[in-house]
Amino acid sequence: MQITQSLHTAILVTDLERSEHFYGTVLGLAKVERPMKFPGAWYQVGEYQVHLIVAPTVPNEPKNEKWGRNPHIAFLVSDLDAAKQQLLNYNFPVQPSASGRPAIFTQDPDGNVIELNQQ
Structure with a gap:
């Protein structure tokens, strides 16, 4: 196997509107169309994408203080x-x-x- 490119990262979020503000407005990523029917949003960064996927809960509290x-x-x-x-x-x-x-x-x-x- 030879991996040649990273395509996207999927990130779980609980509030799509709040997350779209962060990724689109605060970070300034370009939102792109997505062909999925479940709630979420996609953002383009060069040839790479960030996929937001809505979930009921997100257990993401950093475990390390750094x-x-x-x-x-x-x-x-x-x-x-x-x-x-x-x-x-x-x-x-x-x-x-x-x-x-x-x-x-x-x-x-x-x-x-x-x-x-x-x-």
């Missing part, structure tokens, strides 16, 4: 300081990477951990 040591999805940003300010403007928590590299972690409204990285 959020980067929990399951998470990572995005590359062009300006980490601007990304951090955007999250703070919308009252989302921000935690710097414990490694000291240029990265921050936040949580979506359901506690899913998101890494924003600047190379």
